[in-house]
Amino acid sequence: MSEELKGLEEIKTTSFIDDIIVEELKDGGRCEGKQVHTRFPPEPNGYLHIGHAKAIYVDFGTAERFGGICNLRMDDTNPTKEDVEYVDAIQEDIKWLGYNWDDRFYYASDYFEAMYEGAIELIEKGLAYVCELTPDQMREMRGDLSTPATSPYRDRPKEESLNLFKRMRDGEFENGKMTLRAKIDLASGNFNMRDPVIYRINHMKHHRTGDKWCIYPMYDYAHPFEDAMEKITHSLCSLEFEDHRPFYDWVIQNVTLPGKPRQIEFARLGINNTVMSKRKLRALVEDGLVSGWDDPRMPTICGLRRRGYTPTSIRNFSERNGVSKVNSTVEYAFLEYCLREDLNTNAYRVMGVLDPIKLIITNYPEGKTEEFEVENNPNKPEDGTRTVTFSRELWIESEDFMEEPVKKYFRLFPGNEVRLKTTYIVKCTGCKKDESGKVIEVYAEYDENSRGGNAADGRKVKSTIHWVDANNALDATIRLYDNLFTVENPEEGNFLDYINHDSLQELTNCKVEAGLKEAKQGESFQFMRQGYFCVDNKDSKPDHLVFNRSVKLKDGFKPGT
Template identity: 70%
Template sequence: MADEIKTTQEEPSESRNFIHAFIEEDIAPGGQYEGMTVHTRFPPEPNGYLHIGHCKALTIDFGTAEKYGGLCNLRMDDTNPTKEDEEFVEAIKEDIHWLGFDWGDRFFYGSDYFEEDYRQAVGLIRKGLAYVCQLSPEEFRAHRGEIGVPATSPYRDRPVEESLDLFARMRAGEFPNGAMTLRAKIDLASGNFNMRDPVLYRINHMHHHRQGDKWCIYPMYDFAHPIQDALEGITHSLCSLEFEAHRPLYNWVVEHCDLPARPRQIEFARLGIDHTVMSKRKLRRLVEEGRVSGWDDPRMPTLCGLRRRGYTPRSIRNFCERIGVAKSSNVVEYGFLEHCLREDLNETAQRVMAVLRPVRLTITNYPADKQETVTVENNPLDEAAGTREVAFSRNLWIEVDDFLAEPVPKYKRLYPSGPECRLKGAYLITCTGCVKDEAGNVVEVLAEYDPESRGGDPADGRKVKGATIHWVDAGTAVDAEVRLYDNLFTDADPDAAEKDFLECLNPHSLETLTGCKVEAGLERAEAPASFQFMRLGYFCLDSRDSRPGHLVFNRSVSLKDSFKK
């Protein structure tokens, strides 16, 4: 059962969770880190782009250091050369800076420590705490044992000198992949299978993105990570709950290696969001199979995708802070992420007029040669935002949904002989009819205006039964392409084991509208500018596809907030 999400708007500086409680205990008088600077790290693997799940982790890592006036390192976990690339390294840096965090001069690669990792492994062999094992992967699984049945290895009592020799030859490249591993000598009967003589090193003849072909043996994460933490002076190694069962091994490595510090590992629950996937393997598959346009597709949960869709750093950090830090797994509604964005954009986005599905409106009693401007507010929630002048004339564009030839009950917009409606910021009009083409489609709506109603403001005291309608001047309107997004998956849990997640892809997750009309001036906007299209939602200029002469807007979020507070 998913934990209930609280939407309290406490200031982040006032928040306190179980991680903070542990840290405050550690740095208090008598604590193990008394008088020391709180020092955390964020260690992403550079084999893909950061997503919203990583964002929770990095917010905890950097935010915790920030809270206690400490430091946070950025370390690329590149101990596994498979699919690692500098492209991802630079993208990770960009995303973290975009969110407002910085690591100063404390940027590292896990591969920087390969020589030290090897030295520590040799030290364990000399102490009789590690040995070279020649079980094949299949044999390893067969000897793993079961609950109540110890694991076995015929190589556990191999002489120290023999293991030292074989380990050196492993490094020299004498053996093929899978022929040997280096294992810790801990407890083959442990109830925690991670402690049943875990593998510390494996052979992998693969080119490394930074080390080239210098190494053909690579340390396992459970071995390398605590060594890296200790060498960097990390006090608190904050990681996701999946590593809780690995903590005894983390502590074992710290205790038995010759290291300058003793970091403490603390685990928290990972972030789950409905109607999406967080697995980088699955996200990579979406990209490589062309199911999305790339890692920055606005439907993706990647930070570059969310940024391109119009999400702001403040909205994402607010989301991560408000969902809290828990010890038990939870799934958050995607609607709450949208809620946080909507809150932010409501305060900051300029209001503009745009028509997505246009039909022409002709005000028949308005002078054909007259052109004027009307004043509209840029953002009614921000007095400093001011106002602007918008062109107005006899010919306008309105939404096709704002007119019905045959009205339905309670319809309060334009229809023949219907009630007066307000044109936003302009005049009151009354619909007098329409023009249809041969197929019976409405191609023009006809109306008359009241010249004495300029301003169209409800504060003028006129009681109008009809709705307020947004519009765009036909003579000055700018054409645009608009992309409307929905959930990428139809199923709330596309990761469910009994089905392939691709079967849940939403065929209607993207709707592209062309021939849309936006008010003059938006052609000068630059990404990542965000706007509220009145009555339609919040939109941003697309950072990849929009260009002079071809405006492209992405809908970031609708105006309607369906999230239940």
């Protein structure tokens, strides 16, 4: 076994994939003496989403556990869908999640010439031929479980196929005129083995190779080829590739290649209340139903990042869902649970008022200001304290006052006492209304002997409310989010019929602590009693703060249920 490999006894296996790898690393195994080498091969035709995060965790995480390495490879075999914008975004998302591929960044197009030569080798071995059936004809002649497929071109002399294939490359034929097919078994019970197409003609400019190529390999041919060229040991794929594995192995066995990787499949991540098809996500963007791929309601990694999700929360979510062979759907609430768990440990506690109303403490001296030291995070004393100011006029939540209280309402109403977080006990004395009858100011008197929030005579106060000093409060826009879809499974039927048009609520008259002027884009905070909020990484500026609510404080998800 190579020195790069950790001792097998030190490796904690976490799934059936790890168990397979351990067996293969032992004496006589397929990968004996090799360093575990995986790859993550996204197609650059859209932004990565939470489902890709699981694949990233499996590919990069498996390599990490075994002291191995993982490549990043762009599957750019289809020039009709690819864009450099997506290539850059994919790299940014993976790095943000905490994974690194060092200098092992590749493109499928790096191997176009080698793939072409591999196809020539197959033709010369009598294992591939040029076919002139149209796609419709090919479907008609595909056969069924009791009837073999047919092709009138299957016995075409290899010299003729070689000539035609080279002419295909030279651009002599229009799109759809010819394909190159592997010659395997027209009667196979696995239809992927019934002489699958491995090259098609496509006269379209490629984002990297330009007009050099007008024939492009099919993914089922390119995939094993790329893995073998990079000497990947374990090609970890989602479950839909299980039926394609026989062809994967066929390519490895019949083309002269520097490596012999093994493909292992695992179940994709399903999650409710959203869609994860790139086609559907693109439709949401192009139809203007969201503000972009990074809209905080989107399940894209960049959307989750903008909403305030952390790399730790997403990695924990991926790890805790496990790796199996059985498809399942995970509650979105579990993703929220993982975020809430991380932010509860790490986010500073601050005060922000979403729907402000003025509270005037009538017996507090005008012009006086006091300072209070507030703990930044009770879960991390090492994060220290900050100073907040207190004065005669404060902002409080309008819902924290009720002139005629309902039963079990313990906040401000005439004659009732509440504790203002960290500072004093105040007793409500009344309110002021405008001409419409709306309350515009609330009045109270403070107990000057209750500094710190405790009454000197020991009397109990049932409610504590948060506030912001009106003398230096900052104006802020706060965005509240709900599910983008009105049903748990929008994949059933037309997903656009289930759009929740009330999934975004934007509040423009919010007030937050003065110290938040220094908050950085992407920084997360717990707004006391309101939830966890993130400084928007696109729209927020020091002179115009914008916060996105990442997740509410209350958690309806129970681990293990």
